[in-house]
Amino acid sequence: xxxxxxxxxxxxxxxxxxxxxxxxxxxxxxxxxxxxxxxxxxxxxxxxxxxxxxxxxxxxxxxxxxxxxxxxxxxxxxxxxxxxxxxxxxxxxxxxxxxxxxxxxxxxxxxxx
Amino acid sequence: xxxxxxxxxxxxxxxxxxxxxxxxxxxxxxxxxxxxxxxxxxxxxxxxxxxxxxxxxxxxxxxxxxxxxxxxxxxxxxxxxxxxxxxxxxxxxxxxxxxxxxxxxxxxxxx
Numbered sequence: 001x002x003x004x005x006x007x008x009x010x011x012x013x014x015x016x017x018x019x020x021x022x023x024x025x026x027x028x029x030x031x032x033x034x035x036x037x038x039x040x041x042x043x044x045x046x047x048x049x050x051x052x053x054x055x056x057x058x059x060x061x062x063x064x065x066x067x068x069x070x071x072x073x074x075x076x077x078x079x080x081x082x083x084x085x086x087x088x089x090x091x092x093x094x095x096x097x098x099x100x101x102x103x104x105x106x107x108x109x110x111x112x113x
Numbered sequence: 114x115x116x117x118x119x120x121x122x123x124x125x126x127x128x129x130x131x132x133x134x135x136x137x138x139x140x141x142x143x144x145x146x147x148x149x150x151x152x153x154x155x156x157x158x159x160x161x162x163x164x165x166x167x168x169x170x171x172x173x174x175x176x177x178x179x180x181x182x183x184x185x186x187x188x189x190x191x192x193x194x195x196x197x198x199x200x201x202x203x204x205x206x207x208x209x210x211x212x213x214x215x216x217x218x219x220x221x222x223x224x
Contacts (some may be wrong), residue, residue: 017163019134031210033212035214040122040149042119042202042215042216042217043202043204043214044212044214045211048210051209054133056210058211059114059213071178089156090156097143097209097210099206099207099209100145101147101159102212104157107156
């Protein structure tokens with residue numbers, strides 16, 4: 001089954017404790033992206049990746065890191081989480097570029113205390 | 114930078130009526146305009162999209178129109194049903210890699 005998976009689905013952590021949210025897709029998509037969803041603000045793009053070892057900033061990259069060592073995986077790293085990073089996070093993937101349908105993962109709800 | 118404004122933020126209609134959601138974008142280089150539906154507790158899913166070389170596109174009860182001159186695009190849902198109740202997001206992409214989403218419209222369809 002073609003899908004995008006994320007782990008964990010729910011996470012409660014404390015300020016400053018490094019964490020990683022994993023994202024994996026099995027559709028051989030070149031393009032992957034991370035978004036955060038906050039009430040009244042819609043989906044805001046954090047980082048995206050055009051292919052292996054090629055990443056770039058979206059609109060809200062501060063406080064986040066990403067890596068793309070393999071085509072199927074695109075982890076999101078919060079090196080020192082803060083309460084303002086409490087949000088619902090979605091990973092997405094699509095064929096060659098962002099101007100195609102994006103397939104979203106199930107979401108990760110993160111709470112930083 | 115690119116900005117996408119979406120209106121209204123909330124829309125309530127009677128079952129069977131039509132619903133219209135409007136978006137405006139700022140970057141004239143934008144050329145791909147998808148619409149995503151997000152049901153409660155679920156992930157966003159594409160329902161329809163349009164590219165800048167097309168003015169209108171239909172898929173059964175949903176349609177999207179694009180006015181490139183005015184930088185407007187709209188989602189039209191006819192004969193609404195309770196299962197259309199969800200949050201709808203418009204988005205714009207410049208043909209590259211950045212996608213800018215609107216803030217979303219919560220649609221309620223009353224039976």
